[in-house]
Amino acid sequence: MNALEIRGLTKEYKDFKLDSLDLTLPAGCILGLIGENGAGKTTTIKAVLDIVKADSGEVTLLGRSREEIASNKEDLGIVLGEPGLSGCLTAAQVDRIMEGIFSHWETETFAKLAEQLDLPMNKKFKELSQGNRMKLGIAVAMSHGAKLLLLDEPTNGLDPVARDKVMNLLMEFTRDEDHAVLISSHIVSDLEKVCDYIAFLHEGKLMLCEEKDRLVAEYGVLHCRRENLEAIDPAAVIGCTDSVYGVSAVVKRDAVPEGWSLSPVSLEDLFVVMVKGA
Amino acid sequence: MQGLLRKDLYMAKSYLRTTAVAIAVFLVLGALMDGLQWYFYTAILIAGLVPVSMLSYDEAEKWPAYADTLPVTAKDLVMEKYLLGLLFSAAGTILSTFSAGINAALHPGVPFSPLTTAGVFFCMSLMGSVLLLPVIFKFGREKGRILYYLLFGLLFGVAGAFGMFNKVPGMSGLDPVIGIPVVAILWVLSQGLSIRMYEKREF
Numbered sequence: 001m002n003a004l005e006i007r008g009l010t011k012e013y014k015d016f017k018l019d020s021l022d023l024t025l026p027a028g029c030i031l032g033l034i035g036e037n038g039a040g041k042t043t044t045i046k047a048v049l050d051i052v053k054a055d056s057g058e059v060t061l062l063g064r065s066r067e068e069i070a071s072n073k074e075d076l077g078i079v080l081g082e083p084g085l086s087g088c089l090t091a092a093q094v095d096r097i098m099e100g101i102f103s104h105w106e107t108e109t110f111a112k113l114a115e116q117l118d119l120p121m122n123k124k125f126k127e128l129s130q131g132n133r134m135k136l137g138i139a140v141a142m143s144h145g146a147k148l149l150l151l152d153e154p155t156n157g158l159d160p161v162a163r164d165k166v167m168n169l170l171m172e173f174t175r176d177e178d179h180a181v182l183i184s185s186h187i188v189s190d191l192e193k194v195c196d197y198i199a200f201l202h203e204g205k206l207m208l209c210e211e212k213d214r215l216v217a218e219y220g221v222l223h224c225r226r227e228n229l230e231a232i233d234p235a236a237v238i239g240c241t242d243s244v245y246g247v248s249a250v251v252k253r254d255a256v257p258e259g260w261s262l263s264p265v266s267l268e269d270l271f272v273v274m275v276k277g278a
Numbered sequence: 279m280q281g282l283l284r285k286d287l288y289m290a291k292s293y294l295r296t297t298a299v300a301i302a303v304f305l306v307l308g309a310l311m312d313g314l315q316w317y318f319y320t321a322i323l324i325a326g327l328v329p330v331s332m333l334s335y336d337e338a339e340k341w342p343a344y345a346d347t348l349p350v351t352a353k354d355l356v357m358e359k360y361l362l363g364l365l366f367s368a369a370g371t372i373l374s375t376f377s378a379g380i381n382a383a384l385h386p387g388v389p390f391s392p393l394t395t396a397g398v399f400f401c402m403s404l405m406g407s408v409l410l411l412p413v414i415f416k417f418g419r420e421k422g423r424i425l426y427y428l429l430f431g432l433l434f435g436v437a438g439a440f441g442m443f444n445k446v447p448g449m450s451g452l453d454p455v456i457g458i459p460v461v462a463i464l465w466v467l468s469q470g471l472s473i474r475m476y477e478k479r480e481f
Binding site: 049051071072073074076078079080083084085086087088089093096097098099100101102103 | 279280281282283284285288289292293335336339340341342343344345346347348349350351
């Protein structure tokens with residue numbers, strides 16, 4: 001079963017258009033949505049949740065329509081930036097508040113997550129750092145038995161250690177095959193660690209959506225002289241950068257003649273050359 | 279709903295300390311002073327406007343956008359504010375009636391009917407949220423704040439025009455037997471309007 005299916009999702013603003021987006025997130029998997037600022041990541045997640053009204057398109061979450069989900073979000077854990085909580089509230093009070101909002105709120109899970117993430121329970125929200133505010137939002141999203149997490153830039157403001165902890169929590173979460181995560185970020189290295197699927201979004205358009213392992217197997221980085229690169233089918237060259245030593249090109253592995261050595265491509269390299277070539 | 283109410287009560291406890299002190303001062307002055315009963319009218323009006331204050335804080339702290347990620351509906355969010363208004367109006371009514379009772383006891387000759395006074399106070403107090411909440415749900419807190427002051431001016435203008443400030447705490451000019459059903463109907467209509475306004479907003 002797919003945890004999330006998006007077909008032809010379109011939302012047009014005056015100066016931006018999310019253009020007929022198609023995405024599929026199988027259960028038990030993590031899908032990373034990579035894009036620059038303003039690429040449409042937040043709009044996608046908000047449109048999926050019906051927080052912004054899409055112009056057209058179909059969305060199915062956990063087998064239910066967007067409208068059905070909008071009226072019952074118990075199965076979803078959502079982080080859309082910092083939680084909009086009052087500056088006077090502490091994490092301990094948020095625990096009591098959420099207990100009265102979610103029907104399956106797990107106080108013990110919340111306390112455990114707060115401890116794992118080093119989140120102070122009795123400090124007021126206005127006194128928390130941006131990173132700790134994000135941690136609070138993540139802890140809330142993961143403390144009520146959600147099956148699908150929709151996380152928009154959840155690692156913003158987190159230090160590398162905290163980011164690593166959050167990524168580990170997500171991997172742990174998807175060990176249950178009924179669970180799935182859609183996570184957007186422009187910190188590509190985070191997503192590279194945990195994602196099963198990767199989608200590149202650029203100016204509201206989906207550039208690709210593939211299994212991460214397949215992407216890594218399909219593309220490589222070729223370091224060579226400019227004239228050598230010209231021997232390769234131009235369609236197989238995704239993009240390249242020049243240096244005094246020659247060129248570094250991201251290419252499709254199967255178009256490279258045998259015997260040429262290729263370095264593994266990072267998602268960040270692949271994303272950057274794809275965007276530059278778009 | 280329970281969680282939403284809990285949130286607002288935590289916030290009220292933290293943010294409205296000054297308001298609580300002001301209400302207490304007005305109630306004490308209203309009880310003690312001769313001919314200045316408007317003090318307890320003011321106290322009841324302020325108590326009735328607590329949900330409006332909470333809604334302003336919510337907007338400033340981007341709560342509506344966060345609430346969109348939680349399993350609460352527009353109806354839950356709106357109804358909770360009205361329920362909060364009801365609670366504070368009830369509490370304000372009890373305190374103001376008590377203050378009016380003391381005033382009547384200290385000033386012999388002042389007729390005092392607790393039920394009538396409480397009924398009128400309750401109606402006055404609820405009218406704050408009945409009138410303002412739909413406007414703030416529709417236009418946001420900035421315009422709501424302007425209306426907040428306009429409403430105060432209007433209520434005091436009306437009170438002054440009817441000579442209420444000089445009347446006895448029982449306010450013989452107003453009849454809660456008619457007022458309570460009228461305000462109850464307006465309260466329900468206002469909720470429906472607010473829900474419609476809230477559903478149309480995008481955060």
